[in-house]
Amino acid sequence: MFLKIKIKRLVVGLLAGSIATIGSTGAWACTVMVITDVNGNAYSAKTMEFSYPIPLNMEYLPAGTKIRSKTPSGKVGIEFNTKYPILGLGMLTIPDANQDTMVEAINNQGLSINSNEFNDSRAPADLGTTDRKILAATDFAMWVLGNFQSVKQVKQALLAGDVKIWLPKVPFMGNVEMPIHFAVFDKTGAGLVIEYSKGQQNIYDNEVGVMTNIPDFSWHLQNLNNYAFLDNHDRNQGQFNHLEVSAPDSGNALVGLPTDQTSVGRFVKAAYYTHFVRKPKNPDEAIITLAHILNNFDRPYDLSIDPPGAVGDGPPMKTNSSEVTLFSWISDKARNRYYLRTIDSYNFTMIDMNSFAAETKIKKIPIAAFNNISSDSTHLLFGK
Secondary structure, three states: OOOOOOOOOOOOHHHHOOOOOEOOOEOOOOEEEEEEOOOOOEEEEEEEEEOOOOOOEEEEEOOOOEEEEEOOOOOEEEEEEOOOOEEEEEEOOOOOOOOOEEEEEEEOOOOEEEEEEOOOOOOOOOOOOOHHHEEEHHHHHHHHHHHOOOHHHHHHHHHOOOOEEEOOEEHHHOOEEOOEEEEEEOOOOOEEEEEEEOOEEEEEEOOOOEEOOOOOHHHHHHHHHHHOOOOOOOOOEEEEOOEEEEOOOOOHHHHHOOOOOOHHHHHHHHHHHHHHOOOOOOHHHHHHHHHHHHHHHOOOOOOOEEOOOOOEOEOOOOOOEEOEEEEEEEEEOOOOEEEEEEOOOOOOEEEEHHHHOOOOOOEEEEHHHHOOOOOEOOHHHHOO
């Protein structure tokens, strides 16, 4: 799973202290990953961190939902009716949008999308002359999940220029151009990363199955060469001259992993965990496995505190802030199930997308409604 890219050793320390930032508001540092079971079924997951609560809703959009995007000048951009139902967490990110932005979501074809902060994003300035091809990045998740079944299809459409992406200014992010990049996974485990950097759209095959935040995805892949020594076998016996020594317990295989929660450190740790942890035998075991992995990225309140003016929490702030995991989620792509754990919960709750496949109405419920409820919360959406 680790890529073999021959480069000189990178100086990681320059970026080790960088925590992802969003404008002048708060940090948004997320970790995305995917695993497969022994049968090749894929399961993706993510933790989302932020410095304060944001008004997220669990949203269901049935097939046939009308999506109308906008151009930078406010004209009508791309329009389409979704082919597939969509379930996930969304919110209104720009006041005059025709629909909410889906932050993390799945469709019933096993396709999922994650949006992570990517500071200083800058999309291509040339959007062409056809307004009906222009898509605001706030609607990108809708376009992906509403139209496609696989990563291959998404990549083909992007490379063909079927849409031209622009980055709206988002008020709750400090009114900067939407600092975002996307990870897309399908039911086979194939992955794609889409970034907008220095006026270019960059599309990467995600062979490592992980995404965090800055710097560019290609930088993270190269940085994994610094960790080529990692292995999950403990070394319990050794010798110093004539003195034989033995480790008192297990776990020293992890000594080379980064201990921080920066974007750089989390990328390496997620690559390690998803590569070395035993492949689950079935979907239930896969969900449990991913939940255990996500625990290593979960941040309770005040785990780390950014003081006023700290670079790690965006441009200077007047008060201390603490980045916490607002939610973690898991996508069971084979069974079309969505698992959610909020900052105020200790267990995951499950929503079975198949159980309301015949529903034709859009449904929204505040994320707080899913705090510490039973293992199955499908009924909250449609009373099933």
